[in-house]
Amino acid sequence: MTVNPASPAQAPERATADPGTPAGPGTPTPEANSAVPAPARRRMPPRAWVALGFLALVVLGAAVGPLLLPYSATETDLPNRLLPPGARLSDGGVALLGTDQLGRDLLAQILAGSRVSVIVGLATVLIGGFAGLVLGLLAGYFGGWIDTLISRLGDAQLAFPSVLLAILIAGVLGPSLTNIIIALAVTRWVIFARVVRASALTVQGLEYVESARVVGAGHVRILVRYILPSCWAPLLVAGTAQIGLAMVAEASLSFLGLGVPVTQASWGATISDGRDYLSSAWWISTLPGVALALVVVVVGLVSDAYRDHTDPRAAL
């Protein structure tokens, strides 16, 4: 990965403050009466790595899990319906997490649902992030009416609760994976655009950008070589934070029946299905939710750790 958290935007300042030590604390400013030295740059804590590992497993499970499992997530198997976790099936297999009201293995459901969640989470952030990146760069770099237009548009959109917008779009367009991604991405781009715009604004005023312009570098070149690198870190921080939110949004939409079509498994839909069987088969609603909660919390941990890593001041 070529992402460098020590972005060029910070380099000029660090050069004057403390040339020798790579990540050591700088000399206290003359103003600090009780001179509190800045803490050394933090490594990513071990638990962040554990969290990342867990997430990798999740993605792996999403990708390959349904293929490996002998049980189908969609075929109904009524004789074996509503079996508790660990129960034996009529054909001798074991339903590790039980079966749902149509006899479908819950573990298979959860794995299939994880696929949907991961895809939606990643796609939403990638698409929304890309759109936000482009628009944010344009707004921050060119300023003027472009900036005003984009910013006002973003403000106007944010003025309205985004989930409602997603509900409306998804509801009207009809249940489908693509539609959810569209609906969610449309509501997310503003966040990314704002983050990128802020970075772009700071960088484009710096001297080395000025000198590049003077030398005759074209806009595209300046954008790609100078401005873009410093936008990565905050974009990634925002992105990792948004993945979890996008997953919850998808689950919520599917729960409401506005998400993926009935033929596809989704954690939200499974939880919703299980509501009628809470007394008799609590596992149907509970377990997918546990999976979702776990993934969201872990994503949050990774996102926080990454943010602390790239901006030590935020951790203070």
Place this chain on the structure above:
Amino acid sequence: MLRFVLKRLAQALLIILASLTVVFLVVRVAPGDPAALILGASASPSDLADLRRELGLDEPLLSQYATFLHGVWQGDFGRSWRLGGDALANVLDRLPATLQLSACALLVTLAVGFPLGVVSARRAGSWIDRLISVPTLLGQALPSFWVGVMLILIFSRTLGVLPATADGTVASLVLPSVTLALPFLGWLARLVRNGVLEELGKDYVRTARSKGVDGRVVFYRHVVRNMMIPVVTLLGLLVGNFIANAVIIEVVFAWPGIGSLMIDSITNRDYSVVQAAIMTITVAYVLLNLLVDFLYVKLDPRLNPEHMS
């Protein structure tokens, strides 16, 4: 002050107009023929054509828009083909239930979140602080609808102490409002905690201490009071999420409010009700934001135009 009020009102109107327009456009884009939906698949083509003409679906988009706005101005969103009766009337019928739920949830949020935040701040770094931070973080991370279902499972199906759906009793308010309040409670607690800690580091606190003012007075009279300002601003952000969550919670608990009506209507393509519901929600959202803005200006004397000397 008057200029400020007028400006915010104008903004509010713009937002309402914008959301109406968006809804209008999105609904028109929807696949499926509304006339066929209303009359059913077995209707004759001429009946369908008649209805289409009656609903103005054959007109050019702009004139449909004009008709639509004209109707909205008079409070006419059309009729609900599913429930019968005027669309807006159907929506407003459900307003009290939503208000009840929201008010209750807000109460819970403030009554629990605020003190938790204050305690956390007073004992920052201690085990109490850490203990409080766990559920508050969890409350924000866990998906709301699932928490609702789990609470139903525990308190209604297993323990049998609380009802799971609206039955007119106060007890039935408990689970939905607690579920709705949970994420915001946690958020508020963290906000208050951090706000207090930040104020504690400010110079005027040191001055108050240098005057020999008692620690507790410093804390409540100076710090907590000043901290309200940033909290109130951020409260404004809360409103949008609150409304969105309320919609979902209403569905979870089958609460007879506007939110559940809206979802049902979307699923069943009863678009006149959808439009009426969204406008009502937008108006509520805008009003709440206005309220927060006024509160904020009132609280911070630095912004109060009357005090600009």
Place this chain on the structure above:
Amino acid sequence: MTDTRPPHGGTPTPTDGAPLISLTDLRLTLGRGAGAVDLVRGVSLDVPQGTTVAVVGESGSGKSLTALSMMGLLPPGVTVGGGDIVFDGTPVARLTEREWQPLRGRQLGMIFQDPLSALNPCIRVGDQIAEMFRLRAGLGRREARDRAVESMVEVGIPDAERRARSYPHEFSGGMRQRVMIAMALSLQPRLLIADEPTTALDVTVQAQIMRLLIARKQARGLTMILISHDLGVVSRSADSVVVMYAGRVVESGPSREVLTRPAHPYTVGLMRSVPDRRRPGAALEAIPGQPPDPRTVPSGCAFHPRCPMARDRCRTEVPALRPVGPARASACHFADEVVGGGANLPETNDASEVSGHV
């Protein structure tokens, strides 16, 4: 600018002659354990009743922390690592917050550098002053308000009755500082500590505020400790001066003497780096280098890397603060040389001609 100091360095109110407050070898430490750093490394000073003692030095010298420690208002993380502070016979260096409370406001008061941030922005000015009377003197609301207005009048705030209902941001810098002074002096404390009271103000306003402080001091027999960058302010208002560098006292004595015939190369450097009306057009000589980081204080005399007179002994041996004349002390191995004329400053009887900031 007339010299507003009372003649003969002040007339102390008759007491047993003991200083009102005295610091003995005070050490202030940031942090604990292995990474702990001493920010103030052994400061001793006595403040006789009724006098004004100025503490001067560059940023980072530890002067503000020393002042804060005298009220128990050290920032979080900074503790008293050693030494003593005795106020009116009572040791106060290690009091708890609760034990400090009765003393603050009543016995000692403090005013701070930036009155805008030091006043609560959301409470009316009159109420902030009245708070003292209500909470500490047990007065009723109305009476406390009246007394607050009175104290605003005393510090020269015009239209006080009406202005008491205003908020801090509605005042100018000078007026805000007057409010702070009114507030700090409302319960008539015996000691006032002024931490850079004029640094954030315009030059013209600075003079007004200093005059106000002196006037208040004379009216009440106040003892004052003045922390400042500004040598001009010091020379005009202080009876004695304490010069701090890198957390220690390097020179002390009557202000007139210290400023005209300094006994430490640092003080000499300070005087030279400041515009002097007696030498118009003369080049300002900044002291080369920077004050040391508290974590890496130079061995021996902390000033030696920047000192034009540094010798071998300076690098190895820490100079003690020793007397170099009546009521004068200096922490330089070669103080006598410095006093004797190695400093190259023109003689004058009136140090008030010096102006400017450090």
